[in-house]
Amino acid sequence: MAFRTARNLAYFSNYIRNYSTNGPLVNVTVNEKSGFATATLQRPSVNSLNLELLTEISHTLQQLEKNKCRGLILTSASNKVFSAGLDLFELHKPNADKIKQMWSTLQEVWIKLYGSSYPTVAVVNGHAPAGGCMLALSCEYRVMLNNFIIGLNEAQIGFSAPMWLIDGMRNTIGSRQAEFALTAGTLFKTEEALKIGLVDEVAQSKEEAIEKAEKFLNKFAKIPPHARSMTKAALRGANIQALVRNKDEEVRSYVDFVTDSQFQDSLGEFIELNLKQKLSK
């Protein structure tokens, strides 16, 4: 067991509380009874993933792994947006070095979350396009609130989701649905997402969603943690290894792609059409 004594659990809780004070963009709390951690993304206003937020998520996941977390609930402080995906303003006319770091940190986040030894649930309490959907897909279970959207809309913005993310979508909703969804860049409403299996349960409130998430995590209470994590690694390891082998090459091609004028034009159009905040000319 990860926490054999109440003292261990108390130490872990304090550790996480202390750690959380250092992270303004991700707040981590631990339920002392269950030992489950809740990581709440809180970058105003839509948790768009810039380098700072990605770095903090990556660091949080590393700390949770180190401290033998018993289960993670990933959610948002906003009651409208879980995460709006990559920060589109940072992708526009970018500094190549920063984009390089951003992409490489995004890969790290996926590797750590998708490959975590502990069980994970996304409480999707708001919209989750693109990178927001990626975070949810990396978890083992998704509980979503009604009247929001989720999906991989990269095609609409002018690029393709990377292979590891396509595989995650395929594993979750099946090849045929994934092909339809990815080529059209479909964003699904909560009920539609439930129907195709992109989310596992729907909840009417965040409290209900957290209850459902805890119920999922509690399913593993009697399963030896090492057996659970070995099985997860066996199921997910090949996808992770494929990215690890190709990490640097993918960063290089992503930087080339994003800095190209054709992508910049289509990104500019997407921002002008879809976001309230406009580009400074």
Ligand SMILES: CC/C=C\CCC/C=C/C(=O)SCCNC(=O)CCNC(=O)[C@H](O)C(C)(C)COP(=O)(O)OP(=O)(O)OC[C@H]1O[C@@H](n2cnc3c(N)ncnc32)[C@H](O)[C@@H]1OP(=O)(O)O
């Ligand atoms: C080769 C590369 C391969 C793969 C990459 C794969 C990984 C991931 C890629 C991505 O994540 S790309 C990002 C895609 N994101 C989107 O398409 C989301 C766009 N945003 C929206 O659709 C909506 O804003 C919303 C998230 C549904 C929320 O709608 P709502 O009406 O509630 O809010 P509003 O539109 O008014 O936005 C509030 C505020 O937030 C700013 N905003 C929104 N999204 C982003 C974003 N992605 N990046 C930066 N900023 C964003 C928006 O401009 C508003 O700002 P303001 O308050 O200052 O006006």
